[in-house]
Amino acid sequence: MRNGLNHNGLNQDEAHRIREERDSRYDGHLFIAITTTGIYCKPSCPSRHAKPENVRFFDSCEEAERAGFRACLRCKPRAENGDAVLVKAVTRYIEAHRDEPVTLADLSAAAGMSPFHLQRTFKKATGVTPKAWMRNERLRKFQSSLRTAASVTDAVYEAGFAASSRAYENAQQKLGMKPGAWRKGGEGSNIAYTVAPTEFGYLLAAATERGICCVMLGDSAAEVEAEFQKDFARAERRRDEKLSLLVDQILVLITASGPSPHLPVDVRATAFQQRVWDYLRAIPRGETRSYSQVAADLDQPTATRAVARACATNPVALVVPCHRVVGANGSLTGYRWGVERKRNLLERERA
Ligand SMILES: [Zn+2]
Structure with a gap:
């Protein structure tokens, strides 16, 4: 401990407190020797x-x-090697700065080693880069927030994507929408959206404070943005990159192997559309149903065409997996976002 402070910035009083309380958070960071x-x-x-x-x-x-001390046989202070210590320090730093963007440069400055060395050591110990680790942590937090937060955007901000608490307040104000405010072209509603390249093309995801209202796919960012502007011509639209987290969640519906996150949806629907879309959300990943099968399962065996129409008018691609409905002979019938894309989605799900 140099100059009375160690690299964690602890002074003697703090070090004694940690010792008194047997504070395990400092395991690997502080070592206590008995003369x-x-x-x-x-x-x-x-x-x-x-x-x-x-x-x-x-x-x-x-x-x-x-200094001539030997490791205690009881607590084995050596069991934690340097890499584990570094990982702990890095993850603790990330946790403490959850509301700010943390860069590799920040981490390397905090850890006192080069970005290259930090990245390599962290990856060797955890299997992922610090950046991927932060992303996973935020996703994990986001998923648990979704269950308790009042809105999707709340969950996004709770997960540590807010630049400040002020951004959170702004989001509350700007994204506020009275129940039942869905009108033609989204008039009177405030919608946050983002566009991101994915393995299925450019994906645009948009949400009100109550849930996802629009998911579109296309060959370019300009294409999906134009479609979005057409469908929500009268809404107040605001691009917000923090919603990129939603894109990740939506992709999990297709690409993950575990259980799917339940993503809240805020869309205008007739009673029949609602029934069809609810049914579609219950089709497991990697499986398909035919239009006539869906109609029969909804006790409306003559409504095959109405089912097809409900699929074609689905405003939230992937979230309501209308790509899982196919022709009676298994043929890939129309898909608003292109039959080739539908094929890719189904192949990816079965992989
Ligand atoms: Zn000991």
């Missing part, structure tokens, strides 16, 4: 405490050992 026994421990070691005057603190096992 009377010649042993050093990690903070969480359950061994009896020595008198404060017989205690010395170190930043690393190496320093403690250079």
Whole structure:
């Protein structure tokens, strides 16, 4: 511990508090040596405490050992190697800065090593880059927020995508929409959207505060944005890159192998469309149904064409998986976003 401070910025008082409380959060970051026994421990070691005057603190096992101390056999402070310590420090830093964009440069400055070395060490220990780790963490948090948050955008912001609490307040105001406010062209509603390239082409995802209102696919960003503007001509549209998280969630519906996230939807629907779309959402990934099968399952065996129409007018591609409905002989019938894309989606789901 140089100049009374170690690399975590701990002073002696804090170090003593950590020792007193056996604060395991500092395992791997702070090492406590006992001058009377010649042993050093990690903070969480359950061994009896020595008198404060017989205690010395170190930043690393190496320093403690250079000073002549041996690792405690009970808490095995050496068990955590340097890589694990780094991973812990990095993940703790990310957690503490959850509301800010954290770059690799920030992490490397905080860890005191080159971005290259940090990235390589982190990846070796965890299997993913720090960036991928942050993304996974946010997705995980987003999924759990979705279950409790009042709206999709709340969940996005709760997951740590807000630049500040002010952005959160703005989002609340700007995205606010009274129930039943869906009118032609989205008049009177505020919609946030984003466009991202995906393996299925450019995907545009848009949401009100209540849920996803539009998902479109196309060959270019300009194409999907033009379609979106046409369908929501009278809505207040606002591009918000934070919604890229929604794109990830939507893609999970197609590409993941585990359970699908339940994504709230905010769309205008007739009672019949609602029934068809609910049915479609229940078709498992990788399976298909024919239009006549859907009609029969809805106890409306003569409504095959109406089912086809409901599929064709689905405003939220992938979220309501209308691509899972095919012709009676299994042929890929029309798809608003192109038959080739429908084929790709079904192949990807079966893979
Ligand atoms: Zn110990």
